[in-house]
Amino acid sequence: MNTTYKTLEEIISNRRTIKSALMNGKLIDDDVIKQLLSLANWAPTHAHTEPWRLIVYNNQSKKDFCNAHAEMYKQFTPEDGFAQAIYEKLQQMADNASHIIVIYSKRGDNPKVPALEEIVATSIAMQNILLGAAALDLAVYLSTGGMMHKQPMKDYFKLTNDDVMIAILYVGYTDEHKAGKRLSGIETKVEWR
Numbered sequence: 001m002n003t004t005y006k007t008l009e010e011i012i013s014n015r016r017t018i019k020s021a022l023m024n025g026k027l028i029d030d031d032v033i034k035q036l037l038s039l040a041n042w043a044p045t046h047a048h049t050e051p052w053r054l055i056v057y058n059n060q061s062k063k064d065f066c067n068a069h070a071e072m073y074k075q076f077t078p079e080d081g082f083a084q085a086i087y088e089k090l091q092q093m094a095d096n097a098s099h100i101i102v103i104y105s106k107r108g109d110n111p112k113v114p115a116l117e118e119i120v121a122t123s124i125a126m127q128n129i130l131l132g133a134a135a136l137d138l139a140v141y142l143s144t145g146g147m148m149h150k151q152p153m154k155d156y157f158k159l160t161n162d163d164v165m166i167a168i169l170y171v172g173y174t175d176e177h178k179a180g181k182r183l184s185g186i187e188t189k190v191e192w193r
C-alpha cells in the first residue's frame with residue numbers, strides 16, 4: 001500500500017468519538033473550522049442536490065444554543081419524564097468544546113433523488129468532517145441525544161417536514177486518548193460471492 005493509503009487508513013482507524021466533557025476548553029481557530037466545513041462539500045451527491053447544511057456556533061453562541069436546547073427539553077418533556085440532570089447536562093454540553101456544528105439534510109426538489117439518498121450524502125459529508133478533524137487531532141463528539149430527533153428541534157432550525165436532522169457535532173481539543181473498539185471484525189459483515 002502506498003503512503004497516501006497508509007495515512008488515510010491511520011486517520012480512519014484512529015478517529016474516535018470523544019465526549020465533550022472530556023475536551024479541554026482550548027479554542028479552535030474559526031479558519032480551521034472553515035477548512036473542515038469545506039471537506040463536507042466534497043461528499044458524493046446524486047444529481048448534485050448537495051443536501052448537507054451546516055450551522056456553526058462558536059464563542060458565546062455555542063452557550064446560547066446549549067441553553068436553548070436545554071429549555072427545549074424542559075418545555076417539551078412531560079413532567080414525569082423530565083430529569084434535572086439531563087437539563088443541566090444539555091446546558092453544559094459545550095462548556096469544554098470550542099465549536100458546535102449542527103448538520104442536517106435539506107430535501108431538494110428533484111423527485112428522481114430519493115429522500116434516503118440525501119440523508120446518505122449528508123452522512124458522508126459529516127464523515128468528511130470527522131476525518132478532517134481526526135487528521136488535525138481535534139476531538140469530536142457526535143451527538144444525536146437530547147431533542148435532536150424531536151420536532152421542536154426541527155422547528156428551532158426552521159426545517160421542513162422533509163428535511164432531516166443528522167447530528168450535532170461538538171468540536172474541541174482533548175488530552176484524552178481513547179482506544180477504538182468494534183464488536184466484530186469486518187469479515188463477519190462481508191460476504192464474498
Ligand SMILES: Cc1cc2nc3c(=O)[nH]c(=O)nc-3n(C[C@H](O)[C@H](O)[C@H](O)COP(=O)(O)O)c2cc1C
Nearest residue numbers: 015016017018019142143144145166167178180181
Ligand atoms: C448516527 C450516530 C449517532 C450517534 N449518536 C451518539 C450519541 O447520541 N451519543 C453518543 O455518546 N455517541 C453517539 N454516537 C457515537 C458513537 O457512540 C460512537 O461512534 C461509537 O461508540 C464508536 O466509537 P468511535 O466513534 O470512537 O469509533 C453516534 C454515532 C452515530 C453514527
